[in-house]
Amino acid sequence: MAAPAEPLNLDAFYRKHHSFAWGPALAAAGTYAVTKLPKVAAYLDKNSMTPWGMEAVHYVAFAVAVAYGVHGFCVVHATPDKQIQSFDPKNKYKEHANKEEAITPMKTYAERENTQGAAVRTVAALMTSLVYYVVPFAPVSQSWGAFLGWLVALSLYWDAHFFVAHKYAHEIAPLYKWMHKKHHERKQPDCFSAYYVTYQSHFILEQAVVLMFAFAGLPVDVFRWTLYYGTLDTYLKHSGYEFGDMKLPVLPLTFSQLSTILGFYGLPFGFETPGQHDWHHEKFFANYALSFTYLDRLFGSYHPGRVPGQVLKDHEAEIAKRVEADIAKRELEAAKAILDEIPELKGSPKSASGADSPKSEESTAETESVPARATYTKLSEATVADFEVQGKAFDEYRESGQIVYNVRIAYRRRSNCGNRRRRNHCSRRRAIGPIGPQSSPNALS
Ligand SMILES: [Zn+2]
Numbered sequence: 185m186a187a188p189a190e191p192l193n194l195d196a197f198y199r200k201h202h203s204f205a206w207g208p209a210l211a212a213a214g215t216y217a218v219t220k221l222p223k224v225a226a227y228l229d230k231n232s233m234t235p236w237g238m239e240a241v242h243y244v245a246f247a248v249a250v251a252y253g254v255h256g257f258c259v260v261h262a263t264p265d266k267q268i269q270s271f272d273p274k275n276k277y278k279e280h281a282n283k284e285e286a287i288t289p290m291k292t293y294a295e296r297e298n299t300q301g302a303a304v305r306t307v308a309a310l311m312t313s314l315v316y317y318v319v320p321f322a323p324v325s326q327s328w329g330a331f332l333g334w335l336v337a338l339s340l341y342w343d344a345h346f347f348v349a350h351k352y353a354h355e356i357a358p359l360y361k362w363m364h365k366k367h368h369e370r371k372q373p374d375c376f377s378a379y380y381v382t383y384q385s386h387f388i389l390e391q392a393v394v395l396m397f398a399f400a401g402l403p404v405d406v407f408r409w410t411l412y413y414g415t416l417d418t419y420l421k422h423s424g425y426e427f428g429d430m431k432l433p434v435l436p437l438t439f440s441q442l443s444t445i446l447g448f449y450g451l452p453f454g455f456e457t458p459g460q461h462d463w464h465h466e467k468f469f470a471n472y473a474l475s476f477t478y479l480d481r482l483f484g485s486y487h488p489g490r491v492p493g494q495v496l497k498d499h500e501a502e503i504a505k506r507v508e509a510d511i512a513k514r515e516l517e518a519a520k521a522i523l524d525e526i527p528e529l530k531g532s533p534k535s536a537s538g539a540d541s542p543k544s545e546e547s548t549a550e551t552e553s554v555p556a557r558a559t560y561t562k563l564s565e566a567t568v569a570d571f572e573v574q575g576k577a578f579d580e581y582r583e584s585g586q587i588v589y590n591v592r593i594a595y596r597r598r599s600n601c602g603n604r605r606r607r608n609h610c611s612r613r614r615a616i617g618p619i620g621p622q623s624s625p626n627a628l629s
C-alpha cells in the first residue's frame with residue numbers, strides 16, 4: 185500500500201505537524217529548567233557536566249548530510265544481488281501483452297515511492313536533536329575502561345529500552361496508532377525510513393534514553409560515538425540492502441568485519457542485521473530490537489530475515505517459468521495453425537483417408553506408433569529455437585507427403601480420443617492408412 189502523501193518541504197511540514205516544533209521546544213525548556221534547579225545545578229557543577237551546546241548543531245548537520253549521502257550511495261551502488269525484499273508490484277507480469285518485454289530488471293532503489301516526503305520528515309526529526317543543545321554531559325572518559333563500561337551500559341540499556349517500548353507499541357493498538365504507525369507506513373524501507381517517525385516516537389525511543397544517561401553522568405565521548413555511529417547504522421539498516429560484504433577502500437576488511445571489530449562487545453548478544461529489521465517492516469511482527477538479537481531470541485520473536493539477493497533469484501526463476509509457459513502456449517497455437525494449413529486435414533477425415541478400406545485394419549499398430557505422438561508433444565514443450573529447427577524438418581516432411589501421416593494421427597488423437605462419445609469413432613480412425621509415401625513413422629521424432 186502506498187504511504188499517505190507527506191508535505192514535500194519543511195515549511196509545509198511544520199505547518200501540518202506542529203508537534204515537531206512544540207515537542208522539542210517543550211523537551212528543551214524542561215531540560216533547561218531542570219539543570220537550573222539548585223541541587224541539579226550543584227550536581228552538574230561538581231561533576232563538570234556541561235550542555236552539549238553547538239555540538240548539537242554539528243550533529244544535526246552531520247545526520248542530515250549523511251542521510252542524503254547514504255541515500256545517494258544506495259542510488260548508485262545498491263544492486264539487486266544485495267536487495268533484501270522484493271518491491272516489484274505483484275502480478276505486474278500479467279499486465280504485459282508481450283511477456284518477453286516484461287523481463288525487465290527489478291525496480292531499482294531510486295524507484296522507491298514517497299522518498300521526497302520521507303526525506304522532509306527525516307530532516308524535521310533530526311532537527312529535534314537540537315534539544316541536545318541544553319543537555320549536560322560529563323567530560324570525556326578518563327580511561328578506555330570507563331569508555332567501554334559506559335558504552336556497553338548505554339548500548340545494552342538502549343537496546344532493551346527500545347525492545348520493550350517497541351514491542352508494547354506493536355501490541356497495544358492505541359499506542360501503536362499514536363506512536364509507531366507512521367514508521368510502518370513504509371513496508372519496503374529506504375534510508376529515509378529510519379527517521380520516518382512521529383516526534384513522540386523519537387522522544388520515547390531516543391531522547392528519553394539520552395536524557396536519562398546524560399543526567400546519570402554519561403561521558404560526552406561515549407555519547408558522540410553512540411549517536412554518530414548509531415545514526416549511520418540506522419540508515420543502513422533501513423536501506424533495504426545488505427552492504428555487509430562490501431570491501432572497504434584501503435582497509436583489508438569488509439564493512440561487516442569493521443562493524444564487528446568496532447562493536448566487539450556486542451558479539452555475545454548477536455548483531456541485528458538490515459535483513460532482520462527489513463523483515464520487521466515487511467511482516468510487521470518479529471525482530472523488535474534496536475541493535476542486538478538476544479532479546480528477540482529470548483522472547484521468541486526472532487526471525488533471521490531474508491537472505492540478500494534471494495529475491496532476485498526468485499524473481500528470475502518466476503519470470504523464466506512464466507516465459508516458458510508462454511512460449512509453450514504460443515508453440516501449441518503455432519502447431520495448430522500449421523495443422524490447419526494442411527489440406528488433407530480439412531473437411532472429412534474419412535473421405536481424405538479411405539478409412540474403411542480393408543487395408544486399414546493392417547496398419548492399426550503402425551498408426552498408434554508412439555513417435556507420432558511424441559512429435560506433437562515435443563512441439564509443445566520445445567523452446568523457440570527448437571521449434572524453428574523442428575519447423576524446418578516439419579516443412580521438409582510435409583513436402584514429401586510423410587508429414588500428413590504423422591500429424592494427422594496426432595491431430596485426431598488430440599481432437600477425438602479424449603472424447604468418450606467419439607471413442608468408437610476414434611478406434612475406427614486408428615484404422616486409417618497412411619496418405620502419401622509409406623515410410624518410417626519415426627520420421628519426425
Ligand atoms: Zn515496529
Ligand SMILES: [Zn+2]
Pocket residue numbers: 367377378422461465
Ligand atoms: Zn524501522
